[in-house]
Amino acid sequence: MSHAHAAPLPEERTSTGVATGKVALWWFLASEVAIFGGLIMSYVVCRLAHPEWAEEAAHTVSAAGALNTVVLLTSSLFAVLAHSAATHGDMKKASNLLFATVGGGLVFLCVKAYEYHHEISEGFTPVASLFWGFYFFMTGLHGVHVVAGMTALTWAALKARKNEAPWAVEYTGMYWHLVDVIWIFLFPLVYLASAS
Amino acid sequence: MSHDKKYIVIWAALLVALFVSLGLGQFVGNAAVVGTIFVIAAVKAWLVVAEFMHLRLEARWLQLVFAGALAAIMAFVIGITPDVAHHWSVIPPKPEAAADAVVVAKKPLEPGNVERGGKVYGTYCVGCHAVDGKANGGTTGANFVDDTTRLAKTDAELLTSIAEGKTGTIGTMPPWKGALTEQQRVDALAYVRATFGAK
Numbered sequence: 444m445s446h447a448h449a450a451p452l453p454e455e456r457t458s459t460g461v462a463t464g465k466v467a468l469w470w471f472l473a474s475e476v477a478i479f480g481g482l483i484m485s486y487v488v489c490r491l492a493h494p495e496w497a498e499e500a501a502h503t504v505s506a507a508g509a510l511n512t513v514v515l516l517t518s519s520l521f522a523v524l525a526h527s528a529a530t531h532g533d534m535k536k537a538s539n540l541l542f543a544t545v546g547g548g549l550v551f552l553c554v555k556a557y558e559y560h561h562e563i564s565e566g567f568t569p570v571a572s573l574f575w576g577f578y579f580f581m582t583g584l585h586g587v588h589v590v591a592g593m594t595a596l597t598w599a600a601l602k603a604r605k606n607e608a609p610w611a612v613e614y615t616g617m618y619w620h621l622v623d624v625i626w627i628f629l630f631p632l633v634y635l636a637s638a639s
Numbered sequence: 640m641s642h643d644k645k646y647i648v649i650w651a652a653l654l655v656a657l658f659v660s661l662g663l664g665q666f667v668g669n670a671a672v673v674g675t676i677f678v679i680a681a682v683k684a685w686l687v688v689a690e691f692m693h694l695r696l697e698a699r700w701l702q703l704v705f706a707g708a709l710a711a712i713m714a715f716v717i718g719i720t721p722d723v724a725h726h727w728s729v730i731p732p733k734p735e736a737a738a739d740a741v742v743v744a745k746k747p748l749e750p751g752n753v754e755r756g757g758k759v760y761g762t763y764c765v766g767c768h769a770v771d772g773k774a775n776g777g778t779t780g781a782n783f784v785d786d787t788t789r790l791a792k793t794d795a796e797l798l799t800s801i802a803e804g805k806t807g808t809i810g811t812m813p814p815w816k817g818a819l820t821e822q823q824r825v826d827a828l829a830y831v832r833a834t835f836g837a838k
Contacts, residue, residue, distance in 0.1 A: 461698050469694075469701055473708035480712035488716065488723045505664065512657050520650040523691040527642050620691045624684045631676045635664040 468614050472621050475588075479625050482584070486577045486632065499574040500633060502567060507558050508634035511551050512626065518547025519623040522596070522616035525603075529612040534603045537612050541600035544619060548593040555586055578633055585625055592619045649690050656683050748822050751829025759819065759827040760834075767812070772835035780809060783835035790836045797828055 456463050490496055525540035562575075569579035595618060599611035660679050666672045689695040694702055760768075767780035774780035781789045790797075801824045804814035815824060 459698075461701055466701065469697070469704050473704050476705070476708040477711055480708065481715055484712055484716045485719070488720055492723055492726075505661075509657065509661055513654065516650060516653045516657070519687060519691055520646060523646050524643055527646065617692045620687050623691075624687050627680050627683045627687070631660060631664075631680050635660060635667060635676055 462610070464610060464614060468617060472617065475621055475625075479581075479584070479628075482581055483628060483632065486581065489573065489577070490632075493574075496574045499567075499572060502562065502565065503578070503634050504558050504561060505634045507554050508630050511554050512630050514547050514551050514554070515623045515626050518544045518551075519620050521547065522619045526613045526616050529603065529609045534606050534609065534612075537609075538600045538603035541596050541603060541612065541615070544616070545593045545596050545600065548589050548596070548619075551589055552586065555582065581629055581633065585622070585629060588622045588625070592622050646691070649686055653683055653686060748825055751825040751827075751832075753826075753830050753833045755823075756826035756828070756830030757834075759823045760830045763815065763819065764827060764831075768831075772831065774809075777809065780812065781807075783831060787837065790832060794828060798824060801828065 459466055521540045521543040525537040525544065528534075528536040528540060559579075567575050567578075569576055592615070595611075595615040599608065599615040602608040603612055656679050660676050663672050663676050663679075667676070688705075694705060761770075768774045768783065769779070772783040773785060774782045776782065777786060783789050800812065801819075802814060802816040802821075805812050819827070
């Protein structure tokens with residue numbers, strides 16, 4: 444297979460025509476799709492069977508969810524621009540952009556913490572009902588992925604500062620994009636499809 | 640750096656799609672609108688996966704790895720949907736059942752049955768009101784026999800006291816609407832009137 448790959452970074456080990464690290468990463472991301480896909484689709488099927496959940500979903504803060512969508516989309520832009528900078532050999536710029544991506548993750552977590560505080564203080568705890576159980580499990584698992592992504596991005600950014608591990612700029616960015624993609628689905632599911 | 644421009648254009652398109660979804664979110668009562676919101680979400684996700692993660696440029700077999708995960712999820716949905724549909728068609732959702740119960744409660748009940756009421760009284764009421772209905776001389780509850788004002792009240796008043804509980808000079812009677820059905824409460828009152836009321 445000698446397809447044109449997206450701006451290949453200096454990662455040469457391969458037995459398939461695609462860098463082995465990237466094959467592993469895509470496999471890992473596919474497994475993430477299975478984890479979140481199973482959870483999200485279970486929610487969708489239950490939600491369709493329970494029209495009355497709309498009243499509970501109406502208590503989520505849509506403005507906060509929309510703000511966090513903007514934050515994640517923008518941080519994804521920083522991540523892909525970091526990849527672009529790395530392919531052009533500008534590791535300093537790549538590092539800065541990765542740190543900006545991490546900053547986006549921080550803002551996201553702050554907004555999410557505000558929402559959790561708001562919801563729990565109104566009595567909507569994870570055990571309040573099946574809807575809130577789904578809500579906290581889905582957004583909580585996603586939040587754990589945000590923290591993991593920020594950790595990986597920080598590591599890659601520090602390496603890039605030393606002109607090392609250019610492949611990590613791309614791989615950690617790809618992981619971050621998947622976290623973004625999951626949120627793209629969670630947002631309409633728990634915030635928008637609510638008012639009745 | 641034409642690539643970077645393209646990324647920024649895609650990012651702008653993603654934001655526009657977000658605001659379109661937010662606008663549509665005002666009309667989610669309509670199934671077509673909800674469908675459109677999720678089509679927009681799918682398009683946004685595709686843009687990120689194809690253009691930011693560059694899956695569009697990857698080898699075909701690597702694209703299939705990702706597509707395989709999506710196919711597995713679809714198979715999962717097809718697998719569980721019949722069970723979920725069956726489950727909720729056999730067991731109606733709880734809030735509706737509760738709403739039905741309220742409607743039933745508003746309908747006329749069977750007239751109070753003294754025999755059934757005696758069993759309810761002997762199980763739930765006798766502890767405070769006692770077997771003779773005198774409540775240990777009116778110290779542990781209402782004395783139905785010697786205090787004729789007690790049973791002079793209407794059935795509606797007494798049934799409300801039984802259902803909701805009551806705090807008076809002697810103490811507090813707990814509400815019985817959770818433990819007893821309305822029929823049981825009506826039966827118990829019938830027993831009390833027949834046994835302790837003025838003959």
